[in-house]
Amino acid sequence: MTKTILIVEDDLGVQKYLRELLLDNGYSVQTASDGIQSLNSISKLPPDLVLLDLGLPNMSGEAVCVEIRKKYPEIKIVILTAKDGVNNIVQNINAGADDYVTKPFVADELLARIRAHLRSAGGDTRLHVDDLELDNKSLTVSRKGHMIQLTPQEFKLLQYLMNNKGRILTRDMILNRVWLYSQDIETRVVDVYMGYLRKKIDQGYGKKLLHSVRGFGYMIKE
Numbered sequence: 001m002t003k004t005i006l007i008v009e010d011d012l013g014v015q016k017y018l019r020e021l022l023l024d025n026g027y028s029v030q031t032a033s034d035g036i037q038s039l040n041s042i043s044k045l046p047p048d049l050v051l052l053d054l055g056l057p058n059m060s061g062e063a064v065c066v067e068i069r070k071k072y073p074e075i076k077i078v079i080l081t082a083k084d085g086v087n088n089i090v091q092n093i094n095a096g097a098d099d100y101v102t103k104p105f106v107a108d109e110l111l112a113r114i115r116a117h118l119r120s121a122g123g124d125t126r127l128h129v130d131d132l133e134l135d136n137k138s139l140t141v142s143r144k145g146h147m148i149q150l151t152p153q154e155f156k157l158l159q160y161l162m163n164n165k166g167r168i169l170t171r172d173m174i175l176n177r178v179w180l181y182s183q184d185i186e187t188r189v190v191d192v193y194m195g196y197l198r199k200k201i202d203q204g205y206g207k208k209l210l211h212s213v214r215g216f217g218y219m220i221k222e
Helices: 012-024 035-044 061-071 086-094 107-122 152-163 171-178 188-201
Strands: 004-008 028-032 049-053 076-081 099-102 126-129 132-135 140-143 146-148 210-213 217-220
Touching: 004 012, 004 035, 012 028, 012 107, 028 035, 035 049, 035 061, 049 061, 049 107, 061 076, 076 107, 099 107, 126 152, 132 152, 152 171, 152 188, 152 217, 171 188, 171 217, 188 210, 188 217
Parallel strands: 004 028, 004 049, 049 076, 076 099
Antiparallel strands: 126 132, 132 140, 140 146, 210 217
16 A cells, blocks of 8 residues: 655755655655645645654744644654754654654665654564564564563553664653653653563563663663
């Protein structure tokens, strides 16, 4: 089934280039030139992935990202940004983005990122980290063939960690993505749920997969 990508870019030259690149690679393409237009387009026909420029008129790309993530958590979001500082990158991920590509970008790299995110959204339903397996279709988790019972929130947390294997996730990133911006939730809930996961995923196994990164957050790695 053909995947649909929405390009949100106010530079018409860049928009045209991206549209032709994606069409040439077999994608269905929608375009929008500002934030409000993009949200209207998504409400009518939600795409599989959004390529989102940050420097938009009328409504910032960061604000668009937050709105998409609130209303359409299943849509993948890849930020296009000329800002490549660590703080800007973390801010984008905190807003709900799945990934970012800095401008100027290499076409092959952008296409590879897009394929990876679309594959995780609807291709192989299984995620693996060492001997740990999560199946998005059956909603099951196992390690060394032994089934592990998780609550829905624990499952979402583990899923987010495994989708970002080897990558440090801050508490805010986890909170914003797994708990979807709830104002009633404090960041310490992340530590509590990571404790729950550690007992179920790592306890009793020689190799630990869940790791704390002092001063930053958490990650899962082989």
